[in-house]
Amino acid sequence: MRTASRLLLAVGVLLALPASAHAKTTCMLSRVSGVFETVRAFVQQQIAPGPQRPKPQAVEPAPAGGPSVDLGDLSKPEVVERQLRTAVPTPRSDLKLTVPNGQARLGDFTIGSAETMTGHLLVLGGDANVYGKLLGNLVTMDGNVVMHPGGVVSGDILALHGDVRDQGGEIGGEVRTLSAVTKPPIAPDTASTRSAVMAVGRNVAGVVGVFFTLLALGVGLVTFARPSLDVVSDTASHSFGRSFITGLIGQILVLPTFGMLVVGLVLSVAGILLLPFAVVVFVLLLILGVVRHRLGQQLSVSAHRTGGGVHAVGCLGHFRLGTRGRRDGAGGSGTGDLAGGHSGFRRGAAESGGSPRQLRRSTDPARGSDRRIPLGHAAVRRPSRAAP
Amino acid sequence: MRTAGLALALAAGSAGTLSAQAMRPFTTFRQLHGESRLQARLDFAAGQLRVVPGRAGELYRMSLSYDADRFVPLSHYDPSTNAATLGVDRAGGGFRVVSRSQLQQDAVVELSPRTDLSLSLSLGAVEADVELGGLRLSDLRVEAGASRTALHFSQPNPIRCRTADISAGAAEISVLQLGNSHCDRLRVEGGIGRMTLDFGGTWTSSQVAELSLAVTELRLRLPRKVGVRITMDRFLASFEPAGLVRRGDEWVSPDYDRSERHLDIALRTTVGAVKVNWTD
Numbered sequence: 001m002r003t004a005s006r007l008l009l010a011v012g013v014l015l016a017l018p019a020s021a022h023a024k025t026t027c028m029l030s031r032v033s034g035v036f037e038t039v040r041a042f043v044q045q046q047i048a049p050g051p052q053r054p055k056p057q058a059v060e061p062a063p064a065g066g067p068s069v070d071l072g073d074l075s076k077p078e079v080v081e082r083q084l085r086t087a088v089p090t091p092r093s094d095l096k097l098t099v100p101n102g103q104a105r106l107g108d109f110t111i112g113s114a115e116t117m118t119g120h121l122l123v124l125g126g127d128a129n130v131y132g133k134l135l136g137n138l139v140t141m142d143g144n145v146v147m148h149p150g151g152v153v154s155g156d157i158l159a160l161h162g163d164v165r166d167q168g169g170e171i172g173g174e175v176r177t178l179s180a181v182t183k184p185p186i187a188p189d190t191a192s193t194r195s196a197v198m199a200v201g202r203n204v205a206g207v208v209g210v211f212f213t214l215l216a217l218g219v220g221l222v223t224f225a226r227p228s229l230d231v232v233s234d235t236a237s238h239s240f241g242r243s244f245i246t247g248l249i250g251q252i253l254v255l256p257t258f259g260m261l262v263v264g265l266v267l268s269v270a271g272i273l274l275l276p277f278a279v280v281v282f283v284l285l286l287i288l289g290v291v292r293h294r295l296g297q298q299l300s301v302s303a304h305r306t307g308g309g310v311h312a313v314g315c316l317g318h319f320r321l322g323t324r325g326r327r328d329g330a331g332g333s334g335t336g337d338l339a340g341g342h343s344g345f346r347r348g349a350a351e352s353g354g355s356p357r358q359l360r361r362s363t364d365p366a367r368g369s370d371r372r373i374p375l376g377h378a379a380v381r382r383p384s385r386a387a388p
Numbered sequence: 389m390r391t392a393g394l395a396l397a398l399a400a401g402s403a404g405t406l407s408a409q410a411m412r413p414f415t416t417f418r419q420l421h422g423e424s425r426l427q428a429r430l431d432f433a434a435g436q437l438r439v440v441p442g443r444a445g446e447l448y449r450m451s452l453s454y455d456a457d458r459f460v461p462l463s464h465y466d467p468s469t470n471a472a473t474l475g476v477d478r479a480g481g482g483f484r485v486v487s488r489s490q491l492q493q494d495a496v497v498e499l500s501p502r503t504d505l506s507l508s509l510s511l512g513a514v515e516a517d518v519e520l521g522g523l524r525l526s527d528l529r530v531e532a533g534a535s536r537t538a539l540h541f542s543q544p545n546p547i548r549c550r551t552a553d554i555s556a557g558a559a560e561i562s563v564l565q566l567g568n569s570h571c572d573r574l575r576v577e578g579g580i581g582r583m584t585l586d587f588g589g590t591w592t593s594s595q596v597a598e599l600s601l602a603v604t605e606l607r608l609r610l611p612r613k614v615g616v617r618i619t620m621d622r623f624l625a626s627f628e629p630a631g632l633v634r635r636g637d638e639w640v641s642p643d644y645d646r647s648e649r650h651l652d653i654a655l656r657t658t659v660g661a662v663k664v665n666w667t668d
Contacts, residue, residue: 078456078460171419174417175417176414176463179412179413182410272658273659
């Protein structure tokens with residue numbers, strides 16, 4: 001029995017040993033792998049070419065009339081950046097640039113701890129390391145500013161597309177950094193495609209919704225407000241200049257009128273209650289006005305083109321009436337009333353400057369008297385009266 | 389029909405163009421050089437703004453991400469008056485409609501807790517979270533347009549604040565722990581919106597509040613330990629006194645006369661609602 005238990009123990013130890021050894025080996029391997037990764041990254045960092053930095057050198061002042069950048073006021077960094085972009089499209093070795101009351105440098109630049117520089121300093125395409133004193137403003141473009149302990153800049157610092165690292169220096173003025181534009185992160189392809197499709201779908205739905213809303217407004221206008229629509233149509237066709245000027249003034253006055261309405265209601269205190277309703281009504285009236293104007297224009301134009309609405313489209317009532325007249329004409333045996341209605345259309349076209357063909361066709365003996373009828377009435381009203 | 393199709397396609401495709409907005413990071417700060425006071429003006433036209441107490445060695449700092457196409461950063465300091473102007477302003481004039489993408493701008497402004505601060509906030513279409521606790525606030529002025537603003541006094545103000553002026557348009561404003569502000573006088577003008585005034589906090593002196601509101605729902609959170617008196621002039625406005633007792637033309641808390649510190653509120657409201665809650 002004792003032998004059997006010893007055997008079992010021995011088997012257990014034998015089974016446990018490889019597992020433990022395996023665990024240790026795995027742990028060691030992962031450590032070694034980590035060390036290798038670190039070394040590889042370090043070597044890669046050393047070997048891989050960094051961003052192209054120009055060779056450190058002074059930039060000569062430009063001749064009179066040449067590029068110049070004033071670093072006296074850095075409160076508007078985007079303006080300074082624009083000036084620099086114009087004056088220095090890309091840092092070049094043969095660059096010439098004037099900095100009033102200062103100097104420009106290309107590449108990395110260091111102010112030593114024993115140095116004191118007077119005037120503004122511009123460093124292009126490199127870092128500015130400040131150990132000493134700079135009595136003026138400091139600007140870097142595509143480079144960083146490093147303020148080391150004991151370093152002093154009496155004026156402002158601006159780092160364009162760079163950073164300012166304050167490691168214990170003294171900065172008398174304001175420090176600003178303006179980085180490059182960042183685009184929003186790009187989502188994975190599928191997600192972006194899906195979101196684009198959804199966005200397009202949403203916008204299409206919006207446009208369709210607006211279309212149907214306007215359509216409903218148009219139908220309502222034609223159905224319930226045809227007389228006033230006729231007036232709009234007549235005015236647009238007969239007095240184009242007047243309606244144009246009136247519309248222009250109306251558009252200019254829309255916002256002031258709205259403002260006055262709101263201010264007036266607010267000032268009256270009690271009218272504040274009406275403010276939300278007034279805003280909604282104003283917007284609806286505006287939409288109504290635009291739709292009526294468009295419909296009136298459409299009526300006028302279609303009447304001009306087709307001769308009083310026989311082929312008018314875009315206006316349901318007009319289309320219906322025109323169809324009736326047309327059916328009668330096509331049959332050639334319509335009643336006198338309907339024929340009168342038909343000729344009414346023709347007369348409208350002739351009086352409003354219809355085509356010679358329409359004029360010829362309108363020499364129908366059954367068209368009755370030759371009195372002048374306003375276009376809108378001729379095109380829309382007369383047939384409806386003539387029809388039974 | 390072809391034109392309509394083209395217009396439809398353009399309208400549908402425009403969303404993708406609009407959403408690709410370019411934001412630009414901008415940072416500004418100024419070291420503290422023994423200044424004893426700071427007049428800070430924050431102008432923020434649109435976006436999200438957070439104001440917090442700053443680092444010990446800095447007078448102010450602003451980290452901003454702004455829409456470079458439509459806005460410009462504001463960063464200016466006048467050493468002669470110790471006046472700093474920070475924020476974003478619209479690039480160019482004219483009428484602009486604020487879109488949702490423009491509201492993605494955000495700024496974090498840090499202000500020195502070591503200098504006496506005169507703070508002026510001008511907020512447009514902004515969602516602002518302003519932590520004033522721990523700052524040495526000498527006076528405060530807030531002009532809020534169509535904004536949602538929360539002002540916190542989570543810690544007592546180390547100095548006495550003369551006045552706090554808050555003017556709101558169509559805004560939602562919450563001012564929390566006003567007892568910590570140690571402001572002698574609070575003036576509030578509210579347009580259309582919702583306002584919460586929480587007078588909790590550590591009271592060291594009495595306060596006077598002048599509230600002039602129109603079409604505003606006002607929620608007053610009053611501390612029980614302070615004697616409260618409300619003088620009210622209201623028109624078409626409801627009022628839930630909730631524990632206040634009517635005394636002539638005034639509403640007072642039951643222990644007003646025995647209280648060491650008082651909160652006197654002169655409230656003028658037109659079309660709105662006033663609700664009172666009590667806090668311990």
